[in-house]
Amino acid sequence: xxxxxxxxxxxxxxxxxxxxxxxxxxxxxxxxxxxxxxxxxxxxxxxxxxxxxxxxxxxxxxxxxxxxxxxxxxxxxxxxxxxxxxxxxxxxxxxxxxxxxxxxxxxxxxxxxxxxxxxxxxxxxxxxxxxxxxxxxxxxxxxxxxxxxxxxxxxxxxxxxxxxxxxxxxxxxxxxxxxxxxxxxxxxxxxxxxxxxxxxxxxxxxxxxxxxxxxxxxxxxxxxxxxxxxxxxxxxxxxxxxxxxxxxxxxxxxxxxxxxxxxxxxxxxxxxxxxxxxxxxxxxxxxxxxxxxxxxxxxxxxxxxxxxxxxxxxxxxxxxxxxxxxxxxxxxxxxxxxxxxxxxxxxxxxxxxxxxxxxxxxxxxxxxxxxxxxxxxxxxxxxxxxxxxxxxxxxxxxxxxxxxxxxxxxx
Numbered sequence: 001x002x003x004x005x006x007x008x009x010x011x012x013x014x015x016x017x018x019x020x021x022x023x024x025x026x027x028x029x030x031x032x033x034x035x036x037x038x039x040x041x042x043x044x045x046x047x048x049x050x051x052x053x054x055x056x057x058x059x060x061x062x063x064x065x066x067x068x069x070x071x072x073x074x075x076x077x078x079x080x081x082x083x084x085x086x087x088x089x090x091x092x093x094x095x096x097x098x099x100x101x102x103x104x105x106x107x108x109x110x111x112x113x114x115x116x117x118x119x120x121x122x123x124x125x126x127x128x129x130x131x132x133x134x135x136x137x138x139x140x141x142x143x144x145x146x147x148x149x150x151x152x153x154x155x156x157x158x159x160x161x162x163x164x165x166x167x168x169x170x171x172x173x174x175x176x177x178x179x180x181x182x183x184x185x186x187x188x189x190x191x192x193x194x195x196x197x198x199x200x201x202x203x204x205x206x207x208x209x210x211x212x213x214x215x216x217x218x219x220x221x222x223x224x225x226x227x228x229x230x231x232x233x234x235x236x237x238x239x240x241x242x243x244x245x246x247x248x249x250x251x252x253x254x255x256x257x258x259x260x261x262x263x264x265x266x267x268x269x270x271x272x273x274x275x276x277x278x279x280x281x282x283x284x285x286x287x288x289x290x291x292x293x294x295x296x297x298x299x300x301x302x303x304x305x306x307x308x309x310x311x312x313x314x315x316x317x318x319x320x321x322x323x324x325x326x327x328x329x330x331x332x333x334x335x336x337x338x339x340x341x342x343x344x345x346x347x348x349x350x351x352x353x354x355x356x357x358x359x360x361x362x363x364x365x366x367x368x369x370x371x372x373x374x375x376x377x378x379x380x381x382x383x384x385x386x387x388x389x390x391x392x393x394x395x396x397x398x399x400x401x402x403x404x405x406x407x408x409x410x411x
Contacts, residue, residue: 004357007079014072021065026140026185027192028058029133031249040126046237052117053238054196059114062106062136082353090156090165091146094172098142106135140188141181148177152271161353176271179264186256193253194385196246197392203239204401205408213400221399240399247393254386262321269322274336274364279371280318284332289317333365340364 032054039047073095076084084091109132116125149156155170156163165171207213213236214222223236268276276282280289316326323330341364350359388410395401401408 010079011072011075014068014075018065018068018072021061021068022140023184023188023191024195025058025061025065025188026136027188027190027253028054028061028195029136030189031192031196031245032058033130033133034245036126036129040122044237045234046241049234049238050242054242055114057195059110062110066107085162087149087163090149090153090163090171093165093168094142094145098139102135102139102142104135106132106139109135137185140184141177144180144184145172145174145177148174148180151180152176176267179260179267183257183260183264186253186260189253190250190257190382190385193246193248193250194389196242197250197389198246200239200241200243200246201392201396201401202408204236204243204396205403207236207239208400208403215398215400219398223399243396243401244393247389247396250389251386251393254382254389257382265321266323269330273331274333274340275366275371276322277331277333277336278366278368279375280330281368281372282318282330282332283334285329285335286332287317287319287327287329288313288315289321337364 032051035047035051035054038044039051076091109128112120112128113125113132116128120128149171152174153163154174155165155167157166158164204213212224216222223233265276318330319326319328322328341362344362346362348354348357348360348362352358354360392401395407
């Protein structure tokens with residue numbers, strides 16, 4: 001198997017299972033700060049229970065995120081040593097600051113928070129949580145700075161085959177970074193809100209199933225109606241608050257994710273138009289957004305872009321997503337590839353650093369099936385989750401959830 005493909009698969013898999021942990025850690029950390037702050041200000045025990053329960057989930061994800069992140073960093077040198085040499089001067093600054101400032105901040109103070117219950121003053125205990133969560137958010141910013149550079153290089157000069165940073169602040173205020181960062185934070189909050197909603201739903205459903213809570217003739221909850229089997233009222237309030245907090249956080253976060261994602265797509269049209277065209281399977285210039293496209297394949301099994309046909313298309317929507325109007329055409333793959341070839345060439349340089357690929361033809365077009373369906377599945381699942389959050393809040397408006405196993409499984 002091609003070593004390049006192996007390295008790509010390895011890094012891709014590592015990134016995927018690392019990022020399974022990261023959004024929940026960031027989003028849940030922010031929510032955890034709100035929970036403990038609410039307990040500190042009101043003294044209500046339900047917020048204390050929520051903080052301790054969700055704090056355990058936060059810690060598990062934090063530890064797993066650190067472990068998978070370390071593997072990812074090792075792969076920079078093990079599988080991508082030449083690339084690391086090329087961009088090391090640029091990547092070194094944000095990644096070093098992430099480790100020395102953000103990671104140390106969250107690592108030190110998260111330990112004080114975990115072992116400080118009952119040992120430090122409540123105000124100090126709350127402060128260290130704020131600092132730990134702030135560290136995780138700042139950590140995300142530094143890492144996204146490195147990622148944004150790969151999408152849109154700024155603040156560098158290319159000297160002797162290496163990228164040398166000449167403007168640190170240009171790297172740290174990269175326009176791509178300033179759009180990526182809020183999109184990532186909103187996405188993290190959407191994940192955290194969805195988890196709160198789902199687990200809160202399960203526990204409210206479990207209380208109904210066990211007969212702890214019932215409903216009156218109007219459908220409103222009667223808490224602890226079974227006497228000796230009833231759990232305390234604080235238990236109910238904790239799960240009820242988690243349920244409602246999760247629903248509202250998810251709705252707001254999904255709206256924020258959609259807005260920032262729209263902004264991100266428009267920036268991608270300007271900076272990386274071919275990537276966006278591939279995500280839309282837009283082989284030809286046009287204005288319509290394809291809900292479903294089909295394509296033939298050539299003799300080697302590759303997608304033939306000239307034969308891509310939109311089966312269901314919304315006229316003008318792609319133009320709106322790209323330009324905020326419904327008439328401006330969006331350039332397709334067939335128009336963009338010649339522009340890329342004119343700007344960057346058709347073949348790699350005949351340079352020993354490229355190894356056996358020196359002088360080979362450059363393939364500018366990514367695998368359209370992956371980008372096209374990945375983009376649509378992301379939007380579809382995000383939309384379903386947002387609708388589910390709104391539906392959950394409506395169903396649970398009377399203080400509990402239906403005694404329905406199917407709805408519980410969906411939650």
